[in-house]
Amino acid sequence: MPAREPRRGKPTLRDVAERAEVSAMTASRVLRDDPKVLPATRDRVRAAAAALGYRPNEVARSLRLGRGTGLVGLVVTNLANPFYSRLALGVDAVVAGDGLKTVIGNTRQDPRGERDLVADLVARRVDGIIAVPAGADHRHLAAAAADGVPVVLASRPPDGFDADCVLVDDFGGARDATARLLARGHRRVGFLGSPPAVHTGTERLRGYRAALADAGAAADARLVRQGQSQTHEAERAAAELLALPDPPTALFCSNNRNTIGAFRAIRAARTGTDLAGFDDFELADALGLPLTLVAYDSDELGRAAGRLLLDRLRERRSRTAAAAPSRTVVLPTSLVEYGR
Amino acid sequence: MPAREPRRGKPTLRDVAERAEVSAMTASRVLRDDPKVLPATRDRVRAAAAALGYRPNEVARSLRLGRGTGLVGLVVTNLANPFYSRLALGVDAVVAGDGLKTVIGNTRQDPRGERDLVADLVARRVDGIIAVPAGADHRHLAAAAADGVPVVLASRPPDGFDADCVLVDDFGGARDATARLLARGHRRVGFLGSPPAVHTGTERLRGYRAALADAGAAADARLVRQGQSQTHEAERAAAELLALPDPPTALFCSNNRNTIGAFRAIRAARTGTDLAGFDDFELADALGLPLTLVAYDSDELGRAAGRLLLDRLRERRSRTAAAAPSRTVVLPTSLVEYGR
């Protein structure tokens, strides 16, 4: 039988080479713009490649080169939350600048799923991982880092291992927003937040408490509700607070899901309860109720994470000395007032 | 020099094999749960793999197996738009069920960027591509399909080539919403929509016009503004319509960006203009103005696209007969009323 079948699957470098009547090596050189090729040969190879619709196989390429795959793994819990999609956008914008693509992994808050996902990303030889871990157990991420895959955490710090990370000033933002409520004369301020396992939730709770302490206001534990991660759960929790015999006159919410839920509850109860929350969101200005929000540059969160990762990858390429110590970037927050 | 250096980079199958004192082949079998291995050997290999922290290299694996990479490319224009992030989520949810991962490509409306992106995805040997093309020129997608990469379009039909696609009932939804406005007695209904090149925009414009014709209402070209893809552009266009000597008494908007912009303009102008739009969105019920929206299951858009792609991939695996004819799924819409 002849050496090679004519049309089996996609054309390979050898197909191009045969058609141009050169060796595979020469074809390879031409297609990578290696200068040491005769112009005439170059044209023949290019013509052959075009005629065959040749596409270099990046899989074979990255195997051979031993470098990474040009893929960055992004691990988030819920892409439907604008917070995460903005993050994804920021990451992608930055890493795309270096020719990298982003692989998304949506874990839906499932810790086991997150473990498998990270393992799979490592097996796929992504160049790096950017993660917003769902839980407090970071061993799977530590394992990835130990396997030599650079890991960058976003929105929560690494626990039990060392890694770059980019955070928001959770404590300061929450404290400032709560202080703003207190400055308006409120004495009973409720708190609505995510489950206690989430770092941002606990930090923001700390900020809320610090503001109360600073103002000499009492910290009533009955006014603190943690555990809501969906708007309808938050609405229910807020309604319960408002129905208390001695209800809070203001509410601070630790994220946009809780703020929106609380808004609905307040509007329904017509109590005129003052409202503040972490995270800015679209249409916050159009709700017809006064609202104090802790804003920050959510795109920048992703971009900063992307930059930290790119720095690690560059460091790795230029086999320079020892690895740089891990870095933490903290994004500032600001208070915005709507409808006032 | 000795045959193999001890610790260079990640451990490979051969490292595991040597440590377990078996051949690479046996190690391979164990790690893939091939039953034809002696339990004792199996344990030794497993122990060796664990001790070394071995991770199979999926890159080498997919090169060897000749199958795809287990990656699905998703091409969208703007992940920050909830419409696209929901789509991404739906796609990922479905394909993840088959062990596939989603690679996102955000084109930011740049047609040239989209061309390069698709070419890159093909070079990376993704198993398939799901795209919401930015423009009307689909030659790059046709090329990918011709290269043997299954392509599924979402939210717009293929132009100039054959492919599966999932659409929303753009025409019907727009016609129904406009008819609702007309049924309330409006005679002058304005239209705000995306640039003419976008399929959904033109279909929805057709629906709007059909409703006008059905009701015997005049189609005043001055009341039609196309070209807005951001809320602030839409707000400006809406304001211009409202400032006309003979302004429309109602507005129909072809997507959520335009609806939100129009909402802001109407609220600012205090004209009480009636408003309807395509796409449901969060907080639409809380805006304090009556609003008629064309709703559909946006997650299902992504899921349906994912399923069409999976069907193609399965068809490909089971080398059955000729390829099935391309399929089109159309999602129904419904009208929802808020604040009325």
Next chain:
DNA sequence: CTGTTAGCGCGTTCAT
């Protein structure tokens, strides 16, 4: 049950 051979598509090394 286990090992050997061979090669997926490509690029480095060293010839010529």
Next chain:
DNA sequence: ATGAACGCGCTAACAG
């Protein structure tokens, strides 16, 4: 300027 040999890490196909 061009080509042959070799191997990246893995696994089908065949021995044994």
